[in-house]
Amino acid sequence: DAGVTQSPTHLIKTRGQQVTLRCSPISGHKSVSWYQQVLGQGPQFIFQYYEKEERGRGNFPDRFSARQFPNYSSELNVNALLLGDSALYLCASRFGVAVHTEAFFGQGTRLTVV
């Protein structure tokens, strides 16, 4: 079975541009979360979606938005890119929203803003 897949794997954008990152969860998983991992730090929570509804949002500006599709895949959008948005963006797939369920992560999208 396929794990969590993210695309693209690497991306270079210019300040002020917009970017869309994509994630396909594990088959049967209905929850998708997005995390930002700046170099040398732990992942920081951005969003969680479950059954196409936003269930949680981290402390990120409104330039960050996301959505989940009927097939449970998800997109993360970032507008007006800043140099500080350069990071590894990780998608996490979970079967449900119960607190004990482990998350399965994709390999991430490495975003570089120049």
Added chain:
Amino acid sequence: AQKVTQAQTEISVVEKEDVTLDCVYETRDTTYYLFWYKQPPSGELVFLIRRNSFDEQNEISGRYSWNFQKSTSSFNFTITASQVVDSAVYFCALSEAPNTGNQFYFGTGTSLTVIP
């Protein structure tokens, strides 16, 4: 305030040595879960172990073991007889029950290098 603290930034051990990674957490909830994840250079976070707040029994799973102590809010992780393939960044994470979004709170990670 940092909910999960991993004081060890980098650790180097010689192959076959045992190594313990420290994790201290902070929560006011009575129901919570603690996790350890491994992040190899490829970037993917790999689930290792999980423990709930009601079970302080320490266990061993293969070369991995963990020591959960609520009295000191610590959840330490030990690798026995380390191997070169264990070289990675290890993250401790906390998930709280009444949690909007069921987010994980990650520590800053401990980079482990196992020297052959």
